[in-house]
Amino acid sequence: MNVIPQAVRDGFGRLLAPLAAWLIRMHVRPNVLTTVGTLIVVGSAMTFALGKTRWAGFLLLLSGVFDMVDGRVAREGGMMTTFGAFYDSTLDRVGEAALFTGVAVYFLGGGVPQDRLTVAVLGCIVALAASLLVSYTHARAEGLGLTARVGIAQRAERVLLLGAPTLFFGAGNRGALLFWLIAILALATTVTVVQRVLYVARTAGAPAVGRPARQRDTLPGHAPALQSRKGH
Secondary structure (H helix, E strand, C coil): CCCCCHHHHHHHHHHHHHHHHHHHHCCCCHHHHHHHHHHHHHHHHHHHHCCCHHHHHHHHHHHHHHHHHHHHHHHHCCCCCHHHHHHHHHHHHHHHHHHHHHHHHHHHHHHCCHHHHHHHHHHHHHHHHHHHHHHHHHHHHHHCCCCCCCCCCCHHHHHHHHHHHHHHHCCCHHHHHHHHHHHHHHHHHHHHHHHHHHHHHHHHHCCCCCCCCCCCCCCCCCCCCCCCCCCC
């Protein structure tokens, strides 16, 4: 189940089609777009830390546009590479780490009342850890020849849930809105991890038709070559 219906995703993708086509004509490389998008996320994180939450929300949503366009440019422009997929996934994790750190700094700087501070920072830590695990479960499943693009809080949902409310309403009264957004994100991403684990458990238990057996890694690993730039 996805919070954002596929029809909405497809519609937004069609809106971005002219931009992607123009970038392809301009010979803009997908990795450049990935880098710019990550810099915007880091800018959003810094803006959260400074307490400028409306601007932070705007920058976060803007980074989501780059997040969608870079993959489209790579696919439609015939520029998909193994390194590009690796680079995109790695910088996505950098952006998430920066983002939740920035929100935690805002909380530590007096963004929430003292009696909520510990829970608020803990929420940032849980949300970050679960977000990284959402990505890891997807990549690890692909490494085993499976897919795990399920869950209520995939990357697009996480960006929209945190970016849209803060853009329009800021952090709320004494940081209450941002506090509850982080709490919801922490819960939703944790649920998504569980959903993906259960999905892989069911899929792996089904008869493997044409799927080669994979050895179990003793250390965390990923697919030798990622098949797509997106799908976290």
